[in-house]
Amino acid sequence: MAPSNVTSASALPGTIASILTSFLTTTISTTSQTLATPNDQNTITDMSTGDTTLATATTKALVETPKIWLQTPAARGISGAFAWMAFVITCHQIYLHLRYYCCPNEQRWIVRILFIVPIYAFDSWLSLLFIGRDHYYVYFNSIRDCYEAFVIYNFLSLCYEYLGGESAIMSEIRGQPIKSSWLWCTCCLSGRTYSIGFLRFCKQATLQFCIVKPVMALLTLILQAFNKYADGDWSVSSGYLYITIIYNISVSTALYALFLFYQATKELLAPFDPVLKFCVVKSVIFLSFWQGVLLAVLEVAGVIAPVFTSEQEIRIEAGTVSAGWQNFLICIEMFFAAVALRFAFPHTVYQQGDYSQGRGGSSMQSISSSLKETMNPKDFVNDAIHNFSPAYQQYTQQSQGSINDDIMDTPKTPEAPVSKKIKSLGKGLKTNKANNMEKTTLLSSDEEF
DSSP states (O other): OHHHHHHHHHHHHHHHHHHHHHHHHHHHHHHHHHHOOGGGGGEEEOTTTOOEEEOOHHHHHHHHSOOOGGGSHHHHHHHHHHHHHHHHHHHHHHHHHHHTOOOHHHHHHHHHHHTHHHHHHHHHHHHHHTTTSTTHHHHHHHHHHHHHHHHHHHHHHHHHHHTTBHHHHHHHHTTOBOOOOTTTTOGGGTTOBOOHHHHHHHHHHHHHHHHHHHHHHHHHHHHHHTTOOOTTOOSTTSHHHHHHHHHHHHHHHHHHHHHHHHHHHTTTTGGGOHHHHHHHHHIIIIIHHHHHHHHHHHHHTTSSOOEEOTTSOEEEOHHHHHHHHHHHHHHHHHHHHHHHHHHHSOSHHHHHHHHHTTOOSOOHHHHHHHHHHHTOTHHHHHHHHHHHOGGGTTEEEEEOSSOOOOTTOOOOOSSOOEEEEEETTEEEEEEOSSOOEEEEEOOOOSOOO
């Protein structure tokens, strides 16, 4: 009997240890399940081994909210590579124009036009990075779209400058009949002739877009703050429908005026290779516009669908996905636009003129001053007043043929820079500094455009 008692006594500690271990494990497990929150249910603890495995919130988010391709590193890397290449190419071209800034009357408009590439590329890339995050892309795109309107006005102003101003243009086209054509959308102008009213319409059509677009952008931000705006929401209760209608009418009017002006002056603009310039600028603006329209159609057709969570809740709206694809395509397109603009607006013409004056390029301080002059909006304000004020409807703007006063208040060398410019109205030397304009009365005309 003694050996049996010894065996039972020796087995007792192991039995008690097993019971205590089982009790403690059960108690801790129950307490953990009771105190755990929904997010803590992914934490599993093994008390026997002491190992802890965490199903993190990131893993759960990946399961419940899967990423679309536009959010992947591949999409961001591809778009970023094209956007930054376009940015570097165009900024270098802008630097060269500012370095050889010998013809401000022309180069001011050119530099402004070139800025569309870095603004479009960098803005679209940022919008793509923040896709799906509280509609941040709407704020970025508003800046991009406002500058788009400004570029149309600057390109028309550059064409005016190429031809010597309104007075020189009117001396060439005044009284000529407007060709009626269904193909060129001029059938409604049959029997009319070119007059000061025609030039007024061209300028007013581009200027109105520069005014309407910022107003629509501001209205978009206001509606966005009150949840009354969403891309792709065509319902009558959403501001997207009405803003899109107004925007389409405004941009179509501006581009139509630009096209009418080109049709009227294409022979005069021939020495300046206008076809490439016109096609590049119009494609950047017009094709991106119709690209957005096509994506909107695909969205309505259901080809572009919203992104849902695992609970079938909309995480990214279809309009946001459509805007994401628009931004991705713009990043790629801006690289090709940067290359095309390098050929359309070469700096070499002005570089030769700069060396002919014995300057050999400007200093960094002079480049900074030229950039400041380029971005001065004074000429835009004066042009808007001139074209919309009833008091100036029978006046034209004309660049002075002599040395102009520098109204932009920028430091220049004492000698007025001179550049040779081949114009269809005649060849010769033309002195260029800032765009100082004088109003000259146009010959009376009974016929208005």
